[in-house]
Amino acid sequence: MADEIKLTLSRYNPDKDGEYTTQTYTIPYHNDWSILDALNHIKAELDGSISYRWSCRMAVCGSCGMMVNGTPRLTCSTYLNEFYPGEISLEPLANFPVVRDLVVDISDFMAKLTSIKPWIIRKNKKDEVDVSSEYLQTPAQMTVYRQQSLCINCTLCYAACPVYGLHPEFIGPAVIALGYRYNNDSRDEGKEERRKVLANEAGVWKCTVVGDCTEVCPKHVDPSAAIQRTKVDSAISWFFSKLTGRGE
Amino acid sequence: MNIPSAEVTKTYRRSIPNTWWLKKSSYVLFMLRELSSVFVALYALCLLSLVYAVSQGPESYAAWVAGSQSGWMILLHVVMGLFVLYHTVTWFRISGRIFGREGSGALSPAAVTALNYVIWIVISLGVMYIILS
Amino acid sequence: MEILSHDILIVGGGGAGLRAAIAISQSNPSLKTAIVSKVYPMRSHTVAAEGGSAAVLKEDDNHDLHAYDTIKGSDFLADQDAVEAFVRDATKEVIQIERWGCPWNREEDGRIAARWFGGMSRKRTLHASDKTGFHLLHALFQTSLKYDSLMRYDEWHVSALLVDDGKIAGVLAIDTRRGTFSILAARTVILCTGGVGRIYAFTSNAGILTGDGAALAYRSGAPLKDMEFIQFHPSGLLRTGILITEASRGEGGYLFNKEGKRFMENYAPTKMELAPRDIVSRSIMEEIAAKRGFEGPYGSYVHLDLRHLGEPKIMEKLPMVRELCLDFAGMDPVYEPIPIRPTMHYTMGGVHTDKDGKTPIAGLLAAGEAACVSIHGANRLGSNSLTELLVFGARAGRTAVEYASSAKPCPSERLQALAKEKMDFIQKRYIRTENGTERVGAILSELRKTMDEKVGIYRREEGLQEAIQIIQRLKDRFNRIRLTQQSKVFNTELIGAMELDNMLEVAHVVAMCAMIRKESRGGHARKDFPKRDDEQFLHHSLTFQSPDGPRRETLPVTFTKWKPEERKY
Numbered sequence: 023m024a025d026e027i028k029l030t031l032s033r034y035n036p037d038k039d040g041e042y043t044t045q046t047y048t049i050p051y052h053n054d055w056s057i058l059d060a061l062n063h064i065k066a067e068l069d070g071s072i073s074y075r076w077s078c079r080m081a082v083c084g085s086c087g088m089m090v091n092g093t094p095r096l097t098c099s100t101y102l103n104e105f106y107p108g109e110i111s112l113e114p115l116a117n118f119p120v121v122r123d124l125v126v127d128i129s130d131f132m133a134k135l136t137s138i139k140p141w142i143i144r145k146n147k148k149d150e151v152d153v154s155s156e157y158l159q160t161p162a163q164m165t166v167y168r169q170q171s172l173c174i175n176c177t178l179c180y181a182a183c184p185v186y187g188l189h190p191e192f193i194g195p196a197v198i199a200l201g202y203r204y205n206n207d208s209r210d211e212g213k214e215e216r217r218k219v220l221a222n223e224a225g226v227w228k229c230t231v232v233g234d235c236t237e238v239c240p241k242h243v244d245p246s247a248a249i250q251r252t253k254v255d256s257a258i259s260w261f262f263s264k265l266t267g268r269g270e
Numbered sequence: 271m272n273i274p275s276a277e278v279t280k281t282y283r284r285s286i287p288n289t290w291w292l293k294k295s296s297y298v299l300f301m302l303r304e305l306s307s308v309f310v311a312l313y314a315l316c317l318l319s320l321v322y323a324v325s326q327g328p329e330s331y332a333a334w335v336a337g338s339q340s341g342w343m344i345l346l347h348v349v350m351g352l353f354v355l356y357h358t359v360t361w362f363r364i365s366g367r368i369f370g371r372e373g374s375g376a377l378s379p380a381a382v383t384a385l386n387y388v389i390w391i392v393i394s395l396g397v398m399y400i401i402l403s
Numbered sequence: 404m405e406i407l408s409h410d411i412l413i414v415g416g417g418g419a420g421l422r423a424a425i426a427i428s429q430s431n432p433s434l435k436t437a438i439v440s441k442v443y444p445m446r447s448h449t450v451a452a453e454g455g456s457a458a459v460l461k462e463d464d465n466h467d468l469h470a471y472d473t474i475k476g477s478d479f480l481a482d483q484d485a486v487e488a489f490v491r492d493a494t495k496e497v498i499q500i501e502r503w504g505c506p507w508n509r510e511e512d513g514r515i516a517a518r519w520f521g522g523m524s525r526k527r528t529l530h531a532s533d534k535t536g537f538h539l540l541h542a543l544f545q546t547s548l549k550y551d552s553l554m555r556y557d558e559w560h561v562s563a564l565l566v567d568d569g570k571i572a573g574v575l576a577i578d579t580r581r582g583t584f585s586i587l588a589a590r591t592v593i594l595c596t597g598g599v600g601r602i603y604a605f606t607s608n609a610g611i612l613t614g615d616g617a618a619l620a621y622r623s624g625a626p627l628k629d630m631e632f633i634q635f636h637p638s639g640l641l642r643t644g645i646l647i648t649e650a651s652r653g654e655g656g657y658l659f660n661k662e663g664k665r666f667m668e669n670y671a672p673t674k675m676e677l678a679p680r681d682i683v684s685r686s687i688m689e690e691i692a693a694k695r696g697f698e699g700p701y702g703s704y705v706h707l708d709l710r711h712l713g714e715p716k717i718m719e720k721l722p723m724v725r726e727l728c729l730d731f732a733g734m735d736p737v738y739e740p741i742p743i744r745p746t747m748h749y750t751m752g753g754v755h756t757d758k759d760g761k762t763p764i765a766g767l768l769a770a771g772e773a774a775c776v777s778i779h780g781a782n783r784l785g786s787n788s789l790t791e792l793l794v795f796g797a798r799a800g801r802t803a804v805e806y807a808s809s810a811k812p813c814p815s816e817r818l819q820a821l822a823k824e825k826m827d828f829i830q831k832r833y834i835r836t837e838n839g840t841e842r843v844g845a846i847l848s849e850l851r852k853t854m855d856e857k858v859g860i861y862r863r864e865e866g867l868q869e870a871i872q873i874i875q876r877l878k879d880r881f882n883r884i885r886l887t888q889q890s891k892v893f894n895t896e897l898i899g900a901m902e903l904d905n906m907l908e909v910a911h912v913v914a915m916c917a918m919i920r921k922e923s924r925g926g927h928a929r930k931d932f933p934k935r936d937d938e939q940f941l942h943h944s945l946t947f948q949s950p951d952g953p954r955r956e957t958l959p960v961t962f963t964k965w966k967p968e969e970r971k972y
């Protein structure tokens with residue numbers, strides 16, 4: 023008999039019983055299969071009713087994040103052989119409401135993403151549409167924000183962040199990293215506008231430096247560092263605003 | 271940009287148990303660091319009381335020293351020492367990540383952390399020198 | 404049924420859709436505009452583009468050179484007026500996206516840098532390391548967020564177009580979350596739904612690329628153009644077909660056969676590894692056929708060698724190549740050559756449009772990979788597609804603004820009637836399938852296998868005929884489809900069935916056009932007709948749906964300055 027592996031999936035369907043349960047599937051083991059391959063196999067061959075998100079299957083679209091044995095991972099680039107002969111449990115990303123099976127509701131994340139104004143802000147609005155020449159930016163200026171520009175919005179960091187779990191108002195790691203990315207782009211002049219969102223109780227000061235956001239990030243964005251640097255930055259500017267008597 | 275507000279479907283919200291922080295070693299370590307702040311504060315109080323005792327003259331200093339030689343006080347100092355050490359080490363690591371940058375022309379995170387240790391050791395040696403001489 | 408009214412509706416939130424949306428929001432924010440996308444926009448497959456985006460920016464380059472390279476690359480099937488418009492707009496568009504935050508790689512002096520790419524006679528491919536599509540898509544998406552006037556229907560799947568008497572009236576779409584269908588009414592609809600890659604098994608394309616836009620338009624009476632032209636990219640990772648960018652050769656990578664020879668010498672001695680994709684892919688297949696390829700558990704392959712570039716250069720210019728190799732092939736290109744084989748990559752054909760994005764249905768526009776303008780003709784040059792999204796996304800956006808300002812909305816009774824007809828069809832075909840026996844998965848895998856084997860890089864009359872017969876049989880089987888679940892919330896099985904139906908429709912057109920075109924041109928290579936035949940086939944194919952299957956007409960190619968010549972590199 024060929025080798026097999028067991029996958030236990032969370033199931034939830036508000037249309038049916040609305041109960042949050044699990045279901046176990048036994049599938050043939052292939053040492054080159056990703057967990058996503060296994061899910062696609064289950065869906066095509068065993069049970070068409072399971073729901074999960076996926077698209078690019080090359081770790082860049084950010085759709086297929088799930089809790090794999092309790093840790094947030096992209097399932098397209100996590101392989102069965104990491105767990106075999108052990109079993110695998112798949113749950114929807116933690117800290118988000120569950121829509122169906124392995125699908126979570128990320129609308130809160132999407133709203134927070136918009137709130138940070140993740141676009142180049144210029145004092146002179148005409149700059150934004152002037153196509154006569156590019157803004158100059160040296161490679162050195164680029165390295166300042168490059169790392170934080172690599173976020174694929176997979177939201178694994180939200181699933182790893184206990185602060186977000188306990189305080190859902192926290193704008194969270196990826197959004198702060200994105201704010202940092204634009205604040206540190208030499209082409210941007212929007213730091214003041216973003217300060218209101220970054221430097222308040224739901225912003226950077228909510229973070230207690232657990233550091234797991236950085237651990238789980240598949241693109242090495244290091245949101246934790248972005249958050250702590252933003253704290254330093256906002257503390258300094260708060261201090262100077264007090265010093266010069268100008269309010270926040 | 272706005273998104274149409276259709277009435278949405280019922281979601282399932284998983285509750286977070288009070289023991290969430292026992293689930294992962296990184297969470298436990300995080301809680302220990304949070305806890306270490308208590309001991310850092312306690313340590314500061316101890317130091318303050320020492321400074322106060324010194325300011326009150328030789329007898330009160332001697333009494334303070336005598337008091338700190340009880341088994342309990344030694345145990346407390348060992349525990350405080352360990353927590354403060356843990357606090358320091360993690361802080362140095364974090365400060366490396368905050369102030370360090372990858373790439374040329376900048377101090378790397380590891381270098382910043384190393385610098386912290388160097389400064390720490392130099393200051394400690396200085397203090398030791400003052401006390402011992 | 405619920406009617407949600409708009410002036411302009413954009414179907415698809417990839418590069419083309421977002422660029423159109425921004426163009427509209429900028430030129431007339433009072434228009435009620437919405438993007439409907441079956442995935443969150445930043446998940447669209449534009450995100451996966453790696454190598455770069457071509458435009459004339461450097462002193463040693465000019466628009467005519469870019470146009471000529473594109474036309475020669477297209478094997479003289481591109482419409483030259485469209486190409487000329489494309490290269491002109493391209494320069495502006497790549498600067499515009501820079502101003503919206505795209506982190507193009509830079510020269511030391513701060514200007515945008517460019518790299519070599521296949522078939523380009525100058526260094527003109529701008530890039531953001533090898534994550535160009537990712538950065539471009541996120542820059543567009545994030546910029547689009549600043550327009551309050553723009554609405555979004557995220558994770559809504561468009562299932563039918565509503566066309567009233569030759570004029571677009573809106574679409575019927577299902578909100579995946581709720582599982583309910585609504586009418587999204589609009590005076591103008593822009594299809595930006597991407598390619599059809601998933602009709603093949605070995606492909607670089609994402610799971611969402613199921614040819615929905617092409618099928619939607621086709622069923623509504625709009626013709627598809629040049630569908631026989633499918634691009635196979637030389638470097639797909641074995642097993643998955645995941646793409647290793649052409650930039651790896653642009654930056655100096657070599658192709659080797661089993662004998663350790665840079666075999667491109669025999670096929671394109673001047674351009675070598677940087678010949679256009681159709682040529683390089685065929686060369687690899689020739690090597691494999693001559694037993695000069697390597698053999699392994701995942702079939703035959705050749706080597707793409709980057710080792711001589713060194714780790715620093717790979718990390719600076721090709722970090723994603725390394726990530727992909729480590730994650731999906733278990734090897735490190737810094738130390739080992741990459742095993743590769745051609746993978747289905749791009750759909751040159753698509754919904755027939757002119758250079759302003761208009762289709763023959765009034766108010767229906769298309770842009771991006773879903774459309775066929777055509778600037779790519781029989782073979783697209785690498786890095787022309789991302790630029791196309793920007794150029795023709797913006798053009799379609801502007802056309803939509805113009806059209807929507809004058810067009811009248813369709814009355815709601817009429818909309819309801821149109822939607823009811825479609826809804827009855829959907830109910831019968833996909834939802835009420837209790838008596839069915841066929842499974843989505845089984846039909847899908849047979850379709851994909853058939854396309855790989857019989858409508859692949861090389862095609863033959865018999866193979867194509869067989870493919871058409873198989874597809875017809877699969878279509879029959881689809882009539883007896885059975886879904887295992889009736890529930891509404893996030894029913895991906897239902898969406899999958901609708902996508903499969905679209906794929907069958909599109910695959911049929913691809914196979915049929917490939918059979919009729921008895922010549923070899925660009926990405927369409929017939930073993931039984933190995934030569935280009937300008938006498939008989941220097942025209943576009945236009946395919947209409949008819950009760951007896953695809954009906955093919957022809958359309959002349961537009962020439963301006965460049966006469967067809969032999970295509971040698």
Ligand SMILES: Cc1cc2nc3c(=O)[nH]c(=O)nc-3n(C[C@H](O)[C@H](O)[C@H](O)COP(=O)(O)OP(=O)(O)OC[C@H]3O[C@@H](n4cnc5c(N)ncnc54)[C@H](O)[C@@H]3O)c2cc1C
Binds near residue numbers: 418451561749787
């Ligand atoms: C791996 C890879 C690498 C590439 N690299 C390059 C490169 O370096 N340079 C280059 O120029 N080109 C490259 N290309 C090609 C280029 O990326 C694509 O042609 C381009 O991104 C297509 O963009 P698009 O906007 O047309 O569609 P996509 O980005 O594919 O978006 C399609 C959109 O349509 C939506 N949609 C589809 N169907 C429906 C429906 N029924 N209802 C609602 N929404 C729907 C989807 O949700 C999605 O938002 C690459 C392609 C691949 C696959």
